[in-house]
Amino acid sequence: MSMYTLLRSHPLPSVAQVERALEGNLCRCTGYRPILDGFRKFTKEAQCAMGDACCKLQKTDDDTSTKTSDKEKEHSEYLPYDSSQEPIFPSELQLSTQLDEQSLVFTSEKVTWYRPTSLQQLLELKTTHPDARLIGGNYEQLMGFGHHPRVIIDSSKVPEMKEIKLTDMGLMFGSSVTLSEMEEILQQTIDQLPEHKTRLFKSLLVKLGQVGSLQLRNSATLGGHIMAASTSSDLNTQFLASRSRVTVVTPGELNTGIAL
Numbered sequence: 001m002s003m004y005t006l007l008r009s010h011p012l013p014s015v016a017q018v019e020r021a022l023e024g025n026l027c028r029c030t031g032y033r034p035i036l037d038g039f040r041k042f043t044k045e046a047q048c049a050m051g052d053a054c055c056k057l058q059k060t061d062d063d064t065s066t067k068t069s070d071k072e073k074e075h076s077e078y079l080p081y082d083s084s085q086e087p088i089f090p091s092e093l094q095l096s097t098q099l100d101e102q103s104l105v106f107t108s109e110k111v112t113w114y115r116p117t118s119l120q121q122l123l124e125l126k127t128t129h130p131d132a133r134l135i136g137g138n139y140e141q142l143m144g145f146g147h148h149p150r151v152i153i154d155s156s157k158v159p160e161m162k163e164i165k166l167t168d169m170g171l172m173f174g175s176s177v178t179l180s181e182m183e184e185i186l187q188q189t190i191d192q193l194p195e196h197k198t199r200l201f202k203s204l205l206v207k208l209g210q211v212g213s214l215q216l217r218n219s220a221t222l223g224g225h226i227m228a229a230s231t232s233s234d235l236n237t238q239f240l241a242s243r244s245r246v247t248v249v250t251p252g253e254l255n256t257g258i259a260l
Contacts, residue, residue: 002214003039008088015043023213100157113152119160125153136176136221161223171201175223182222183208200242207235 006013006021013021018039027035040046104115114132116122126132133149136156155161161176164185171189173182186201186208211217211225225235226246239246 007042012044013042015040015045018043020209020214023209025213103157111148111150111152113154115154115157117157117159119158122153122155122158122161129153136224137178137219138224156221173222175221175226177222179208179211179217179220179222179225180214183217200238200244204235204238207238211235 002021002025003018006017010017019036022032022035022039101117103117103121106113114125116125122134126134129151131149132151132153134153134155136154138152138154155176158176161174163172163174164177164181165172166189171185173185183205186205190198190201190205208217212220226239229236238244
């Protein structure tokens with residue numbers, strides 16, 4: 001499933017992308033080597049530099065590779081491949097952003113969950129429920145850490161807390177930016193800026209690759225990672241060593257985040 005998702009998003013991935021996509025999967029039968037070797041066939045590095053002129057694609061009079069085997073004839077009644085039949089996310093749901101643009105609230109006997117879509121809504125909810133737990137990806141709760149609050153405010157759809165910008169002081173990340181999004185932006189910045197300006201970013205990328213799995217980093221947020229203050233976190237120690245600034249802003253300002 002992880003590789004299917006990768007190939008849907010990147011039909012011709014790199015070997016590094018293949019290895020990264022498999023980070024969160026544990027295999028107890030064959031080990032990882034044959035799996036990685038198999039999926040390398042889909043990568044850029046596995047493609048012949050001759051393109052359509054590759055000798056493997058050339059046919060000769062005595063070429064037997066195109067002959068139909070008995071096994072293939074046996075299954076010739078199968079329907080041909082049809083990309084429209086692939087089990088992808090329903091397209092009719094992708095066409096509408098309505099559910100992502102409206103605030104939501106779910107209530108049960110034990111907990112009430114809010115999802116505001118603006119900073120103003122979030123501040124009003126926090127004022128009304130001062131003991132509410134503010135979450136992003138909710139990784140700490142999923143891992144079973146901490147107590148279970150009665151009121152939860154999800155900040156994942158507050159655009160002011162998802163902002164990413166490059167300033168004269170460096171990169172500014174909103175606290176609800178996921179670790180995966182941070183990885184992507186750091187890599188883009190490394191590709192664009194001189195080497196001497198991106199040494200910290202390269203170091204952070206190495207450590208980010210060691211924080212959980214890809215699936216976890218797709219959910220976990222930068223702000224949550226800092227606030228958890230885990231003793232095993234190498235990111236927080238790097239932030240301290242590099243004198244990165246955590247900025248908590250007032251309601252009249254734009255963001256709550258960290259500047260690198």
